[in-house]
Every structure is written in structure tokens, then in C-alpha cells.
Amino acid sequence: MTQPAGPSRPTVRSVRIERRGGLAGLAVSATHDYVALSAAQQQALAQVIEAAASHGPARVRGAPAGPAPGADRLSYRLHVQYSAGVEQVLDVSDDAMPSVLESLAKPSLP
Structure with missing residues (x-):
């Protein structure tokens, strides 16, 4: 499901997800082509983008104003x-964060 192109809705090409924090505080980053995402992942990404548009230019509802409470x-x-x-x-x-997108930034264990 590719988003319609146009002045208000440009086409998404890729998404890089960075995950920070957790018990060890390790950062994990993963980049994915939009067309390689499942329909559920594409829909969840569209919902996150829509939420950001309605709640501020770079924040999603539920995002803390400062560091998240709790080290983990x-x-x-x-x-x-x-x-x-x-x-x-x-x-x-x-x-x-929708769980279907969260799974894209899980660290791979050896």
C-alpha cells in the first residue's frame, strides 16, 4: 500500500528506526525500504506519521517531553x-510505538 503522491502526501521511500534505552542502554538502528514492509507495517507507519501531523511536527502522542522515566x-x-x-x-x-514497527528495530542476537 504505497501512499498517494502529491503535495500533501509524498511517497515514502524508506524508514530508519532507531531504538534507544533498555536495560543495557544499547542503541539499535535498522533501515528498511518501504516497499519491503508488510501491509500491516505500512499501515502502522502511516498511523504514526498521521499522529505526528496532528500532535506536532516531530512528536507522537505519548512521547515524553524529556528523557523517559526509568533507565530501562x-x-x-x-x-x-x-x-x-x-x-x-x-x-x-x-x-x-506500534509493535509491528517495534519489531523492525529489535537487535539480532548471535
Whole structure:
């Protein structure tokens, strides 16, 4: 499900998801082509983008104003690349991150 192109809705090309925090405080980053995402992942990404548009330019409802309380809390930063070369950066709290997108930034264990 590719988003319709146009002045208000450019086409998403890729998304990089950074996960920070957790018990060890390790940062994990993963980049995915939009067309390689499942329909559920594409829909969840569209919902996060819509939430950011209605709650502020770079925040999603539930995102803390400062550092998350508790050392083991996770936070996410999504870098959404559009076909026009524009990047949108979204900060998403652990509570607001859809699990279907969260799984894209899980560390791979040896």
C-alpha cells in the first residue's frame, strides 16, 4: 500500500528506526525500504506519521517531553525518507510505538 503522491502526501521511500534505552542502554538502528514492509507495517507507519501531523511536527502522542522515566525505558526515532529527498524525523515513546514497527528495530542476537 504505497501512499498517494502529491503535495500533501509524498511517497515514502524508506524508514530508519532507531531504538534507544533498555536495560543495557544499547542503541539499535535498522533501515528498511518501504516497499519491503508488510501491509500491516505500512499501515502502522502511516498511523504514526498521521499522529505526528496532528500532535506536532516531530512528536507522537505519548512521547515524553524529556528523557523517559526509568533507565530501562525504550524510545524510538523514525527517519522517514520520501521520494522527493525530504526526511521527516519522528520521536516516538515506547507506549506509542506500534509493535509491528517495534519489531523492525529489535537487535539480532548471535
